Amino acid sequence: MQLRKFSDKKSLASAAAARAATVIRHSIAERKKARIIAATGASQFEFLEALTCTADIDWQRVEMFHLDEYVGLPETHPASFCKYLRERLIDKVGIGEYYLLSGTDDPAHVMKEVGEQLQREPIDVAFVGVGENGHLAFNDPPADFDTRELCIVPDARKAQAVKDCFEATASPMAPASALQNHANTTVYLDAASSSRLSPAIFVEQIK
Numbered sequence: 001m002q003l004r005k006f007s008d009k010k011s012l013a014s015a016a017a018a019r020a021a022t023v024i025r026h027s028i029a030e031r032k033k034a035r036i037i038a039a040t041g042a043s044q045f046e047f048l049e050a051l052t053c054t055a056d057i058d059w060q061r062v063e064m065f066h067l068d069e070y071v072g073l074p075e076t077h078p079a080s081f082c083k084y085l086r087e088r089l090i091d092k093v094g095i096g097e098y099y100l101l102s103g104t105d106d107p108a109h110v111m112k113e114v115g116e117q118l119q120r121e122p123i124d125v126a127f128v129g130v131g132e133n134g135h136l137a138f139n140d141p142p143a144d145f146d147t148r149e150l151c152i153v154p155d156a157r158k159a160q161a162v163k164d165c166f167e168a169t170a171s172p173m174a175p176a177s178a179l180q181n182h183a184n185t186t187v188y189l190d191a192a193s194s195s196r197l198s199p200a201i202f203v204e205q206i207k
Helices: 009-031 042-052 081-093 107-118 156-166 175-181
Strands: 002-006 034-038 062-066 097-099 125-127 151-153 186-190 204-206
Touching (some): 009 125, 042 081, 156 175
Parallel strands (some): 002 186, 034 062, 034 125, 062 097
């Protein structure tokens, strides 16, 4: 795992989007397609804006999976993550194939259906965030690490969660700390969210 620190959310988003675009282009060049997982929430706003403005990505060759959704929430609801992804990513760039998690269908059926599609081939890149209680997606503490990278964390409200997840030993009480065990994870932090971390932990600090 690598931690990179940026002065603000905009520079963080630009760097994360540039790296994401590189991975997507490489996957398309190598395998004629790219498989991505996209998260939602306020921490992803600037990143998705930067990513969707990136040139030279053949979005028709991108297969997207949805990370989390509220059970019982229809896509027409303003808080729907399906709605969020359609507006901020899918419809904006014309993604070729996507799998959204329906909040109104039977959860067991949705998990089985999307899970089977996820396991068909490796995922090239996942865009995820860390919650204020250290959650990763809807895996709140205490998390199950045994259940079947590019991580973006802006804002001061995430500072304690960031410290708990990345400066201490991995623990189910800080679900996103599981990212420490993934060799190909990069965590993008701004000055506010990284304010409680020791400077020595970073591989790169960009002012």
